[in-house]
Amino acid sequence: MPPEEFADSSDKPSKDMPLPPLRASSSRSVDADIARLVQAGLQDLESRRQALQQEVEQLERRRDRIQAEMRTTFAGASQDLAVRLQGFKEYLVGSLQDLATSAEQLDLVPPEPKSSPPETGAYRSAAIPEPPASDMATTAFSIQRFEEQRERVRSLIDQYRTRPDYYGPPWQLRRTFETIHADRVSNWFFTQGGRGAVKSLGSRLQNVLVASGAISALYALYGDRLCTMVLANTPERLGEWRRWLQDCLGVSRADFGSNRGIMLFEVPESMVQRAERLLDNGYLPLLIIDESEDKLPLAALRFPLWLVFAPDPTNPIQDDYY
Structure with a gap:
């Protein structure tokens, strides 16, 4: 091989030759940057967690207060009103049915006049027949x-x-x-x-x-x-x-x-x-x-x-x- 070619080949880096290691100062700088990023992320997550926890506690207190108000005011009043309305409804429906039945059974022919005068008073002690x-x-x-x-x-x-x-x-x-x-x-x-x-x-x-x-x-x-x-x-x-x-x-x-x-x-x-x-x-x-x-x-x-x-x-x- 000519000496010139030998010199050229010696100057070119071999493909199998490993890269030189990074400097120690550069590696420590990268580690510090990563640590700072991780620490900042953790602080941000912690602050968000605390904020969410406070909101959850506020919502739970609000839920308990609403439930207490419903038990003491809305639920009790509505239940009493529902019971009263239901009772009156059933009585009214039954009374209307009774009225309709009575109307169907009415005898429209005028009754014959009685010789004795009509009795008065709600409690007719003398006129009530014995069973x-x-x-x-x-x-x-x-x-x-x-x-x-x-x-x-x-x-x-x-x-x-x-x-x-x-x-x-x-x-x-x-x-x-x-x-x-x-x-x-x-x-x-x-x-x-x-x-x-x-x-x-x-x-x-x-x-x-x-x-x-x-x-x-x-x-x-x-x-x-x-x-x-x-x-x-x-x-x-x-x-x-x-x-x-x-x-x-x-x-x-x-x-x-x-x-x-x-x-x-x-x-x-x-x-x-x-x-x-x-x-x-x-x-x-x-x-x-x-x-x-x-x-x-x-x-x-x-x-x-x-x-x-x-x-x-x-x-x-x-x-x-x-």
């Missing part, structure tokens, strides 16, 4: 000679207490019947003879359950002859009676009428007059008087079946819609 002897006899549960009827009622009450049928036919009790309910119904049947006051259980629903046990047993004995009449002094209370009687007895709105089934009254005079007509037509009225009634209509005591819920001073019913 027929047959009706009084068939409801005298406290008399020993009606042993067969007594045993049937005892069997029904025991069935309601020990073997409840939650899907039974209409007019059969469909709810749990505790011993306290059975004792009150048994005492009303066999000690008071189906005519007397029962101490309130402190809840209208519990009172309706006691009344439903009596109604169910009586319906098993008398069938469609039985006409239940409920007296309460406000539409809301009557709405509760309608709703819970439907629930306890499995009856429908069609079973609430003006001359059959279950009838609701706000005024005692109307209930007494209707009961008189039903009794004259061969039906058996059962008068049920709510605990809210502060005065017992004396004329109601003349009928063969009546059930009054006497208030318990130590445990009065609290009406939430007042």
Whole structure:
């Protein structure tokens, strides 16, 4: 090889020759820059995390405050209003249905004039007829000679207490019947003879359950002859009676009428007059008087079946819609 070529080849760097290492000062500068960037990023993330945590805490406090306000103001007021409106709605619908039924049954032919003058006064003590002897006899549960009827009622009450049928036919009790309910119904049947006051259980629903046990047993004995009449002094209370009687007895709105089934009254005079007509037509009225009634209509005591819920001073019913 010529010397010139040898010199040229020696001056060119070989491809396999490694690059010279970086200077130590340059490497430390790069590491410092990276550390500063990482530290700045961490500080930024930490500040963002703290800001987000503060916002979350503020939102949680706001949520708790709104929930507390809803529980104390909106929810309570709306629930009370809903209960009151629902009770009035059910009473109004039932009253309109009763009115329509009564209008269909009106006799447009004018009645013949009577020779005797009309009687006045809501409570006609002298004019109220005595219940027929047959009706009084068939409801005298406290008399020993009606042993067969007594045993049937005892069997029904025991069935309601020990073997409840939650899907039974209409007019059969469909709810749990505790011993306290059975004792009150048994005492009303066999000690008071189906005519007397029962101490309130402190809840209208519990009172309706006691009344439903009596109604169910009586319906098993008398069938469609039985006409239940409920007296309460406000539409809301009557709405509760309608709703819970439907629930306890499995009856429908069609079973609430003006001359059959279950009838609701706000005024005692109307209930007494209707009961008189039903009794004259061969039906058996059962008068049920709510605990809210502060005065017992004396004329109601003349009928063969009546059930009054006497208030318990130590445990009065609290009406939430007042």
